[in-house]
Amino acid sequence: MRLNRHHELFRDSVRAVLERVLLPGLHGWESEGRMPTHEICRALGEEGLLGLTLPLDEESGGLGLDLGYSWVWAQELGRLPAGSPAMSLSVQTDIVLPLLAEAGGERVRTEFLRPAVRGELVAALAATEPGGGSDLAALRATAVRTADGIRLTGDKAYITNGSVADFAVVVCHLVEGEGERGATGLDSLALLLVPTGLPGVSRARYTGKLGNRACDHGSLTFTDVRVPEENLLGEPGSGYEALTRVLTRERAFLAAVATARTETALRETVEHARGRAVLGRSLMDHQAIAFKLAELDAELALVEQYTGAVFHLLDEKAPALRQASIAKLRASRLERESADLRLQLHGAGGYMEDGPVERAYRDARAHGLAGGADEALLHLIAGHLRTDI
Template sequence: MDFQLTDEQRLIHQTVRDFAAREIRPHAREWDREGRFPLELVPKLAALGLWGMTVPAGYGGAGLDMLSTTLAIEALAWGDGGVALAVASHNSLCTGHIVHFADEAQKQRYLPQLASGQALGAWCLTEPGAGSDAAAIQTRAVRRGECWYISGTKVFITQGSVGGIYVVLAVTDPQRGREGISAFIVERETPGLRVGKKEDKLGVRSSDTAEVVFDECEVPEENLIGRPGDGYRQAMRTLERGRIGIGAMAVGLGRAALQASVEYGRERRAFGRPIVEHQAIAFMLADMAAELEAAWLLVARAAVLADQGRPFRREASMAKLYASEAAARAAARAVQIHGGYGFIKDYPVERIYRDVKLTEIGEGTSEIQRIIIAKSVIGE
């Protein structure tokens, strides 16, 4: 087992980390306060190829392996959780769905736009009454002639109000349950697509999250991804890859919390010496470091399995579950180490504490991950 990154992977991580230090961290507090997705950052991220990490080079993307992609997401999250979420969801969900399941004509039409950042991708699965129970979606797509007409409401959609290309899951045969769900590509300017409420969130406030409403939205037959009824299976496979990215995001946030805590602990003095020299603080830092390193190894393992074309469903769930909860513990310890300063917005650990909660919820809650892992263990 080789734990060494390639020279290219190290360069990717360092390049994105440097970019985050220069272009993201100095503005993260402002974007968080305003609850604003920084559109001015889109071309800068595009210049680094970060919108097209999962897109093959033949369609204008970087064609990165999964491990390299996770390294980039981790480095972005070290800078700001909301920006990392935007890039991760764009690559793993909307773009990833098209990369793995769309036909050649669909790839030729949409992937170059997504890879260049000309269009941001949104993935529309969650509904007001269907979150963890994805098969319970109520959005309908009815075929009339050569078109499908989509009606329904999707919620908590990342890039919901700024997206240019949407992948939408809808019921096409209500008698078949999850086998009656299909996936469609919908362009932003399609009549019948309307952006609804923009969410005012606890954390990751620099990512765009909005309701998306479809009212007899007319979609041509050629925008159906795969065959009718393939959507649920496609969505579950797409989420598996997305969970690796969320695990990487959690590690990046956790490492940012650890770094901030070490820096603060060296400067803050109590009882005549820096607080890092007190065992109570030193042991918290030790636990943070050990758990985050273990989390990264789980994320990297899942990514390598995906790159090798081997099954990784359980490993992706393990990585997301452990990394998200380890990062949440790290953020909580960071606030505790900072004391009163950890409770105010002048210090980044307050924002990290809020941002990291998303990683325990998005792309499958911790409870859903435990169900997947338990079924795998029991099945063995």
């Protein structure tokens, strides 16, 4: 995707907003292990940043911009000195709200999408379960269609925004009667919007995580929760395709965040390597170090270009699941490598301090799991090799 002058002007204004809304509190939130998600969404919603690529119509309240703006938004979130805001906000702006705009009926768009674009409601996507997240066909949560509406039962785990969200889009199997409970497979998958204040919904918050500590992660339990039929997103039987589109966009977004985080790591490590002397020479003048940084620079250039190409495919509404999975796999591995090298070259100071170096090392680990574990992405890429070549 080629960014133009308008995208770059947008970058400047987003950077200024994020510096004002997020930077002053970020370090403290990471130390406390909690951030004011609703307050942040409200502030960013007022700036129009939560519906950049959503339709301009009255019910959606979006700005109707191209996907280049989403790429810039992801990059700027990725440049922050902690991964939590990108993780939390990506669910809102590039996973759940595009899904509601595409597959939600009029009531869903008026009651949930529009307020969420204004930042008045916080969203979550609940797919993973305590028994596993990689194998979507094996998910256990089931929504039973009965004469008086839909009843949802199931457990969801490790959900970003899970304990603070006002509503969650729950990935479950939809069956026509009690007798069909326990269905598996991809054909019965459905996406059900569930307000978290409904009777039968209970939640718990994870604490003591490795990284992204300020970002909320929660588990959700649904016990015979009654949900109106209109909360089903998309046409009957279209759940898996809709979910695939969501995962494609999520992976492109995470690739862009991871790439921006690698760029920060590289820039900051080079600055440090120029200033730090060992054996009478700067670290940068030791060829072993300079070559490592040069390798990182070369890889970063390729991954960044490729991620841009994935955003272009998305903007053209072309199939991009394989490409987005490749981008996310390579970008998140590079983020991990760069965070490791950054910490190594900062020596014990990087390990000890409560700051961006050790935080980047901890935060980087999440991208190998969230949005599809590395091996799940390799499984998908290998599947294309079996059938498409």
